Amino acid sequence: MNKNKRQSVAEKKQRLIKQIEQQRHQLSMASKEWLEVTEPYDRSWQIFVSFRPIFIAAAGLISIYTLKQPKRIFSLGKKALTTWGLVRSIQNAVNISKK
Incomplete structure (x- = not known):
């Protein structure tokens, strides 16, 4: 492999790593939002289960x-x-x- 090819592969790898980090961050934010939205239902379910x-x-x-x-x-x-x-x-x- 020549130097140019290695450099382009490394750049592509860095772009993919950055994209994965962004997706993880978005997933984390969506998860927090989901937990906030469903919190009343979770509390109601816990009350129901306790009875x-x-x-x-x-x-x-x-x-x-x-x-x-x-x-x-x-x-x-x-x-x-x-x-x-x-x-x-x-x-x-x-x-x-x-x-």
């Missing part, structure tokens, strides 16, 4: 209840939806009064 044993116990109790009284499963569903709607309404009312 997992309670959900499992509640599901067991509900299944026993519905086995004893299978016709009441629909009324239980209606009550659950009504309770959920009531909780959401109260949350919205509290959030509006805070603003």
Whole structure:
């Protein structure tokens, strides 16, 4: 290999190394941004996972209840939806009064 060829290969290598460094920096910035954006979802998921044993116990109790009284499963569903709607309404009312 002549000197000119080696020099062009070295320059190309330096350009590629610089490009890789830029890509790593961009990836790092995108990763930080992604973590910032998804932080509320991560917190919500952690809260949900912390209540997992309670959900499992509640599901067991509900299944026993519905086995004893299978016709009441629909009324239980209606009550659950009504309770959920009531909780959401109260949350919205509290959030509006805070603003």
